Amino acid sequence: MEFPQFRYHPDPIHSGVISKSEETCICCNQARGFIYTGPVYAVENLSERLCPWCIANGEAALQFEATFSDPCPLLYQEIPENIAAEVAERTPGYTSWQQEEWLSHCNDACEFHGDATQADVKNASIETKQRWFLDNNADEAFWQTVTEGYMPQGSPAFYKFKCRHCQIILLGWDCA
Ligand SMILES: [Zn+2]
Numbered sequence: 001m002e003f004p005q006f007r008y009h010p011d012p013i014h015s016g017v018i019s020k021s022e023e024t025c026i027c028c029n030q031a032r033g034f035i036y037t038g039p040v041y042a043v044e045n046l047s048e049r050l051c052p053w054c055i056a057n058g059e060a061a062l063q064f065e066a067t068f069s070d071p072c073p074l075l076y077q078e079i080p081e082n083i084a085a086e087v088a089e090r091t092p093g094y095t096s097w098q099q100e101e102w103l104s105h106c107n108d109a110c111e112f113h114g115d116a117t118q119a120d121v122k123n124a125s126i127e128t129k130q131r132w133f134l135d136n137n138a139d140e141a142f143w144q145t146v147t148e149g150y151m152p153q154g155s156p157a158f159y160k161f162k163c164r165h166c167q168i169i170l171l172g173w174d175c176a
């Protein structure tokens, strides 16, 4: 069966939240070769128990009232409810130090592309930095301080998002 497409998280294997596994999915009761290892918000402990197909088709959200990220930041950014729901309920989330925050641009949720590489951060465009300054009430000097010695998966962490319309790269960030 073809691996599901996630509009807002195009490569969840690369970003590290879906792994090859012989585990049986608690939702469809099938071992489909892949299991989701990212964050799940649900009453039941669903950690490493859902396959990507049950996330994509909404079954996991329906059966367990599970979400994979918080829709509030997107709603707060005035993104339409159906898009915030698709991200929260039918898209693999991502692991962050504190609370993940899905970024948006051009009135749409952005694609998530995993931890930013050192080059992504070092060579961030003016546009990328300006949006980051705005989001974080920060300036170039603060940017220099927090990006100094940046390592993917370290603290501070930088997360790469890309606008599906104008292709701008946005960076989320978080600290341990
Ligand atoms: Zn499943």
Ligand SMILES: [Zn+2]
Binding pocket: 105, 106, 163, 164, 165, 166, 167, 168
């Ligand atoms: Zn855009």
